[in-house]
Structure formats: structure tokens, C-alpha cells
Amino acid sequence: MATTVRTLQNFIGGDWVESTGEHVRQIVSPVTGQTIAEVPDASAQDVSRAARAAREAQPSWAALSAWDRAKICHAIADLIDERRDDMARELTLEQGKPFTAEAIPDLEETAENFRIAAEDVKRLESPIIPSQDVNKRILTFRKPNGVYAGITPWNFPTLIPVELIAPGIAAGNTIVMKPSEWTPIAMATFMQAMADAGLPDGVVNVVYGAGEVGERLITDENVDCVGFIGSHTTAEKIVRAAGLKRSLIEASGNGPVIVCEDADLEVAAKGAVFGGFFCAGQVCCATERVLVDQSAHDEFLAAVVAEAERWRLGDPYDDDTLVGPMNNEPTAQKMDSHLEDAVNKGAEIVLGGSRDSGRPTNLYYQPTVVDRVGTDTLINHDETFGPIVPVIAVDGDDQALHVANDSYLGLQAAVYTRSLRRAFRYVDSLQVGNVVVNDSTDYWEAHEPFGGAAGTRTGWGRIGGRYTMLDMTDLRTVVIDAGLD
Ligand code: ADP
Numbered sequence: 042m043a044t045t046v047r048t049l050q051n052f053i054g055g056d057w058v059e060s061t062g063e064h065v066r067q068i069v070s071p072v073t074g075q076t077i078a079e080v081p082d083a084s085a086q087d088v089s090r091a092a093r094a095a096r097e098a099q100p101s102w103a104a105l106s107a108w109d110r111a112k113i114c115h116a117i118a119d120l121i122d123e124r125r126d127d128m129a130r131e132l133t134l135e136q137g138k139p140f141t142a143e144a145i146p147d148l149e150e151t152a153e154n155f156r157i158a159a160e161d162v163k164r165l166e167s168p169i170i171p172s173q174d175v176n177k178r179i180l181t182f183r184k185p186n187g188v189y190a191g192i193t194p195w196n197f198p199t200l201i202p203v204e205l206i207a208p209g210i211a212a213g214n215t216i217v218m219k220p221s222e223w224t225p226i227a228m229a230t231f232m233q234a235m236a237d238a239g240l241p242d243g244v245v246n247v248v249y250g251a252g253e254v255g256e257r258l259i260t261d262e263n264v265d266c267v268g269f270i271g272s273h274t275t276a277e278k279i280v281r282a283a284g285l286k287r288s289l290i291e292a293s294g295n296g297p298v299i300v301c302e303d304a305d306l307e308v309a310a311k312g313a314v315f316g317g318f319f320c321a322g323q324v325c326c327a328t329e330r331v332l333v334d335q336s337a338h339d340e341f342l343a344a345v346v347a348e349a350e351r352w353r354l355g356d357p358y359d360d361d362t363l364v365g366p367m368n369n370e371p372t373a374q375k376m377d378s379h380l381e382d383a384v385n386k387g388a389e390i391v392l393g394g395s396r397d398s399g400r401p402t403n404l405y406y407q408p409t410v411v412d413r414v415g416t417d418t419l420i421n422h423d424e425t426f427g428p429i430v431p432v433i434a435v436d437g438d439d440q441a442l443h444v445a446n447d448s449y450l451g452l453q454a455a456v457y458t459r460s461l462r463r464a465f466r467y468v469d470s471l472q473v474g475n476v477v478v479n480d481s482t483d484y485w486e487a488h489e490p491f492g493g494a495a496g497t498r499t500g501w502g503r504i505g506g507r508y509t510m511l512d513m514t515d516l517r518t519v520v521i522d523a524g525l526d
Contacts, residue, residue: 054094055242098243103213185213290500294452310344376427
């Protein structure tokens with residue numbers, strides 16, 4: 042694999058523009074440990090230039106017909122498909138996810154998001170409302186919200202940005218993306234594909250940097266709204282900085298998997314392990330804890346271990362690798378500290394439990410199963426974000442519900458049961474935005490509404506297909522006096 046070190050440039054108003062910022066970040070591959078890019082942070086001037094470019098492009102972009110914008114979205118999807126393998130190879134090198142099992146599907150779904158947005162925008166209907174006055178006609182139109190700042194994380198470096206970009210631009214918004222400082226290369230390559238497919242200048246712009254650049258972007262006078270996907274601590278800062286600007290926020294989860302005494306334990310074990318290890322557990326809807334009824338505990342744990350042993354850690358370019366390196370050291374350290382805390386409080390490591398030695402980097406974490414996890418642990422309360430299946434035994438549905446809901450991160454839960462009645466009791470009582478019955482917490486489809494529950498700190502709005510498009514547009518109400526009498 043060629044490891045030439047590129048220097049990334051911001052993308053502003055249709056051109057790659059050298060950054061005027063002074064601080065330069067080295068992007069080091071979690072797979073090989075080699076430096077693969079140098080990325081200067083955008084300066085204040087770069088950020089305001091990008092926001093101005095998005096502002097200038099927005100009216101004429103919004104004035105195109107939905108069909109014209111849709112045509113460009115389809116062209117982008119086709120070009121991503123054409124470049125899929127190269128983009129996926131680079132994604133693996135920068136992010137660490139397995140090439141065949143995950144990077145290729147990420148790119149396919151990135152393209153699919155543009156197709157969904159292209160077709161949704163053609164059917165973005167809005168109501169005509171009866172009037173009290175016989176002379177009046179009340180119509181509504183969906184209008185784009187204007188210029189968005191898109192602030193995104195490193196676990197899905199094309200797939201999460203596209204969840205904002207595709208519905209956002211299809212509906213007539215323009216956007217300035219600030220990708221994660223850990224994975225800027227994927228965004229640069231993705232941007233190139235959008236530009237090559239014929240996206241007009243200024244519709245999508247990209248600036249690089251970390252929190253400081255993000256905050257500058259959010260507060261820029263030319264940015265109207267914010268789309269954010271990342272951790273809940275950052276979400277709180279973003280919301281404070283954004284003030285009254287419109288926002289779409291999707292933050293951390295603490296996905297409980299609930300395994301009832303009547304569950305199909307083989308199916309539950311497969312789902313819990315998939316949710317624990319997919320993307321090395323670095324997913325907002327990952328299996329963060331498994332609440333298993335104590336009567337099913339021993340059989341379930343044995344099934345989990347048998348399944349977990351199939352998940353081979355290794356070189357993410359090998360076809361049979363299912364777990365690659367974690368993306369970055371702070372996240373791996375969080376996994377270290379959560380495990381240590383659980384063990385100190387009586388948990389027992391059944392499989393894995395540490396970083397794997399003899400690898401090109403120290404980020405290859407052994408897929409880990411840990412049993413007897415207490416409810417007083419960091420694992421139970423916070424998001425671990427690593428390749429881990431933590432098992433907590435509970436005594437019946439009431440206790441499972443209590444432990445599941447004793448959380449400030451109510452994003453997604455999974456429930457395994459053969460009883461529809463029981464499943465719906467959980468569906469109705471869990472304080473989460475999304476419940477999956479008899480499949481993994483990581484089950485999602487690109488067009489389904491996905492997001493947090495009110496009353497928890499997981500954000501608001503919905504990511505996914507037309508639901509994001511509804512969040513990124515608003516109704517313009519028009520009252521017409523038809524002068525009939
Ligand atoms: P994750 O660890 O999942 O990437 P973070 O919340 O740390 O989650 O980061 C998500 C995105 O938010 C990244 O692009 C990051 O640079 C950005 N970010 C971090 N802090 C701030 C901030 N104060 N204002 C705006 N953006 C920020």
C-alpha cells in the first residue's frame with residue numbers, strides 16, 4: 042500500500058484552497074502506524090470564507106428544481122459506486138475498519154443515501170389547509186433552512202457526513218463540513234467525488250480542524266443551522282455555542298441489549314456480539330451492556346463466548362478479519378479504564394481484555410467479553426465505545442427495565458424475547474429513541490428515523506432519509522385571498 046503523505050487543503054467555493062492556519066496535524070494510520078497526511082487547521086479567515094461561499098451559493102442552488110438537484114445527487118451516487126474500492130481502501134487505512142466487512146458497505150450506503158435523498162426530494166409534499174374564510178386558500182411549501190455547519194465524528198467518516206449532506210443539499214441547503222480531526226482524508230476524497238460529479242461551487246465546502254474550528258464555524262454569521270453527530274459532551278458545548286440557531290443533534294448512546302428468559306439465546310448471543318464488535322464497538326448504537334435474565338445467564342454466556350471467538354482481530358485488509366484496530370488512543374484508553382473499573386468492582390474477564398501485542402500499532406484491542414459487571418460501573422453508566430460485550434445479570438423484566446432506563450444516554454436498545462406482549466412492554470417503557478426486537482442494537486437502515494429520546498442527553502431531530510430532510514427544511518405558509526366575493 043502506497044503511503045505518500047498528502048497535505049490536505051480546504052474546499053471552498055468549488056476550489057481546493059491552501060489553509061492559512063498555522064497548526065498542522067499529522068494523520069497517523071491506526072492500521073500501520075505510518076503518517077498518511079498532514080492537515081493544517083483552518084484559520085478564522087478560512088472558516089468565514091467557507092461560510093460565505095456556502096451563503097453565496099445557497100439561493101441559486103435552492104432555486105433549481107428538485108429534479109435538477111436530484112439529478113446531481115444521482116450522479117454523485119454513481120461516481121461513489123465507481124470509486125468504491127479505492128475510497129474504501131483509503132477509509133480502512135485512516136479509520137481502521139475491516140475493508141471487506143465494513144469499509145465497502147460504508148461506501149455503498151454512502152452512495153445509497155444520495156439516491157434516497159434524490160427520490161425523497163421529488164416527493165417532498167406539504168399540506169393545503171382548509172381556511173375559515175371562504176375567500177382564502179392556505180398553502181404550505183417546504184423551504185430549505187439555509188446554510189448548515191456539519192460537524193461529524195470519526196467512526197463513519199463518509200457515512201455520517203452523508204446523512205446530513207444528502208438530504209440537506211437535495212432539499213436546497215448548502216453546507217460547510219468540519220470532519221473529525223481523526224479522519225479528514227475520507228472527507229477530502231468524498232468532497233472530490235461530489236465536485237467531479239458536477240456539484241455546483243459552494244454547495245458543499247470543507248474545512249479541517251478540531252473543536253476550536255468547529256465552534257468558530259457554528260458561530261459564524263453566515264451559518265444558519267448546525268447538524269452535529271458525536272459525543273454528548275461535545276453536543277452540550279455545541280448547543281451552548283449555537284444558541285438559537287436551528288440544530289439537529291445526535292449524540293452518544295449506552296445501548297442496552299435485554300435478553301429475556303424466553304429469548305432464543307443463540308440469536309441473542311449473535312446479535313449482542315455483532316453489536317459489541319462491529320466497527321470495534323465504536324458505534325453510537327453499539328452493544329454497550331447486556332442485561333440478561335439470570336435464569337438464562339449461563340447458557341447465554343456460553344453462546345456469547347462461542348460466537349465471540351469467531352470474531353478475528355487482525356489486519357483489516359484480510360478478508361477474514363472482522364475486528365480491526367480501534368481508531369485512536371483516547372478511545373482505546375477509555376476502554377482500558379472502563380475495563381479496569383469493572384474488574385476492580387468484581388467483574389470477570391471471560392475473553393480478551395487487553396490490547397494485542399505484536400501489532401503495527403497499540404490500537405488492536407482484543408475482542409472482549411466480560412461477565413458479572415456491576416451496575417455501579419463506568420461500563421453500565423457511560424459509553425465505552427470499544428470491542429466489548431459486558432454481561433450484567435438481572436432478575437426479571439422489572440429490574441431489566443429499571444437498569445436500562447437508569448441512564449442519561451437513551452439512544453437505542455435491543456430486546457430479545459419470543460413474546461410479542463413482552464416485547465411491546467419494553468417498546469413502550471424503554472426511554473430510548475429506537476428499539477430493535479430480536480436483532481442487534483446496531484441494526485439500522487439508511488432511511489429509518491434514528492435519534493435520541495427526550496429526557497436523556499442524546500440530542501434531538503432524526504437522522505435517516507426523509508426524516509432528516511424534514512428537520513433540514515421548514516414550512517413556508519402562504520395565505521392567498523382569492524377575491525371570490
Ligand atoms: P467523537 O469522539 O465521537 O468524534 P466528539 O464529540 O469528540 O466525538 O467529536 C465530534 C466532532 O465534534 C468532531 O468533528 C470534533 O472535532 C467536533 N468538536 C469537538 N469539540 C467541539 C466544539 N467545542 N465545537 C464544535 N465542534 C467540536
